[in-house]
Amino acid sequence: MIKKFLKKISNWLKSKLPYFIVTLLILLLILVFFYKRIVITIQSGEAGVLYMRFFGGTVTDYVYPEGVNIIAPWDHMYIYNVRIQTKFHDFEVLTNRGLPIQLSLAIRFHPAYEMLSVLHQQVGPDYINTIIIPEIESILRKQIGHYNPEEIYINKDNFLTEIIMKALDELGQNFVKINDVVIRAISLPDSVKKAIEAKLVKEQQYQAYHFQLKIAEEEAKRKRIEAQGISNYHKIISETLNQKIMKWHGIQATLELSKSANAKVIVIGAGKNGLPIIGNIPLEQAIENGKK
Template sequence: MIKKFLKWLKGKIPLLIVLALILLLLIVFFFNRIFITINSGEAGVLYQRFSAGTVTDYVYAEGIHLVAPWDTMYIYNVRIQTQLHDFEVLTNRGLPINLTLAIRYRPEYETVGLLHQQVGPNYLNTIIVPEIESELRKHIGHYNPEDIYINKENILTEIFVSALDSLGQKFVKVNDVVIRTVTLPTEIKKAIEKKLIEEQSYQTYDFKLKIEEKEAERKLIEAQGIRDYQEIISETLNEKLIKWQGIQATLQLSESENTKVVIIGGGKDGLPIIGNVPISSNEMTQPASP
């Protein structure tokens, strides 16, 4: 039996060699379609030509995958990506505004199969950009150019939040939309900037007025305090108290070293003193020589 098999195989060897060579050539020719490499930050979606079509319930992760040559593996970048986008929108007065946006987005990893089946690889220009533009045009048309230019009450932020909520239901994740520039017609821009400068000047002037009002109130309170103080003091002052305070002041001056003091008292009962300091208390009670 073995001899018969070997005899049969000997006659078939040339044919087997040919078949092996053909198979090898096919593998080399279709190598890139059979051995698929999915790199870091990517996800694969398989399209099976003769069976299920697009596989939506399984995502091919990073690594090498063996695929039939008649099937196709579509690879998606699932990292956060940034796309710059410029477009023009009209305000409620029909004036054009040019916006430059930076859109940060990525596909949802778990639903990348559905994204491929229902939208396709060009999902950025198919759903993300049109959805954001639609929300901006719908809402900006209700505002004045000035409100948009200064982003009054975070108008643009609220519009973007609405757009992001809508995109979240379409297999993609938009992390953020950043407004890089807002460009108005030159004349409108100058008029808005002039108005803003005038408003700032008015606020500065109003602030100065409030400061002056507070200062006037402070001075009035201070004057009233001085008046009340003088009224209280005038009720307690008498001639003996004043003379006693003068003696105390003279003693304090006499305690200072290297000081020459000449004090001439005035009035009938003044305290005339002439001498070098320190001055004794006895000298302070003596009137000056004529």
Template sequence: MAYEDEFDDYEEELRSDRRRRLQLYFLIVLVAFGVALALLWNRIVITVQSGEAGVLYRWVSGTEMNQIYGEGLHLIWPWNHMYIYNVRLQTKERNYTMLTKDGLPVDLQIAVRYQPDLRLLPLLHVTVGPEYLEKIVFPETEAVLRRAVGQYTPEQVYTSKRGFLESIVISSLTSVEDRYVIVDDVLVRNVELPEAVRLAIENKLTLSEQQKAYTYRIEIEQKEAERKAIEAEGIRKYQDIIKKSLTEDLLRWQGVQATKDLASSSNSKTVVIGAGKDGMPLILGGDR
């Protein structure tokens, strides 16, 4: 009987030891799982922020070409990878030094406003990758700018004549949009020329504006002279017409009428008929 009790105690001890080992193994697995989850959390739980889109690369099948992951929370296997793209309209600046038609250097500060084409985001990722700004946008823009600037003189570049900006924008849009990127605009923020060239151009522009002002003044004086000539011609014609109608009898009759009006006024006192030159009436005022 004592032997059976000892055997039962031994079996109970073995079962207890087995339970402890299982609990220990479970605890180890749980801790390992927790550590792995903590280490791989950023590879499993993917958050796509507002204004972003994701392209998923599967370790087995490669990039998913038919699905674009929008804003929100996404769960993926840790051996896969999600590439996040900013799909908002963005603006980046870059400085370039280029040669003009005359071989003179000009420094341009260029601002490119762009965004990836959301509909073709997987193609952009496969063919170019996340560094598309440095790989296609700026290189294509630089190539277009060099061709355009090489066709203009420093003065034309400095003053942006002959549709300079428009030609850059149109060419850049045509070149870059074929690479799955939408270029909204290309702006020349600043143009810097060598000091001597810049001063010469500014002096020429100042003299040109002065010449325009002088030409405008001359045109005004010419118009004023024409106006005075027309006015003088009108006065001369008027006097010629009046001379033809003014006879001595008419003047004498006008004098009689004036004398009559003066005689009937309250200030006239004495009227001598036939006095004065040519027999015109003579009026003597009573106040003198």
């Protein structure tokens, strides 16, 4: 009984074998043809969002991680770069005087991983040009429009950094995280730039001139103090150098000269006020000369 059943199955399989082979070949051809749509490899630093054509559209409650993922060929996997990226952007703003200024920005950002599927559904892959750049431009235009060209050119009180911090605070970073916004360059019209530079040069010259005046005033003050000190010194000497002191110095000088090996002619008591004469110069005059 069992043998008969197995034989029937074997005969049926043999009769259907060509159909099985054809079906298998068709499946293999489909697999080869749709391989890239079925087997999805998500590289390092990337994440995927799945769009299901017949079962609800975008999958918003799951983000596909790195590695190999198998999907139906009629569905589509959108791959996003979730690493920190840099976007360079140039645009023009107007100052409070209506003058145009060219700003060059460097924007560092990355999509929020957990919100990637919602970002894809509500914004799309071109989110950098859809939400990031327009919002940053709008905030910077609004803030910089309160300043004049000179304040912007010299970055007075480092206000550009404050503007950038305000821009980061005001940006809705639900879908995208803005790491930093750097102003790489500020370009003004040549006429405005030359006028500002000329003014800055004049201000530096003015400060240098006042610095030199300050030095001259300090030097004059020093000389007045020095002159007053010399005057006080001579006044004290003239008041204290009386005849008794001069005679005492004459005696000391005579004693010192007597010890000298050089030939000297000393006339004791021959000078004015009884002071000795050294050579042909009275000692009193010699002392006065030394004092001068």
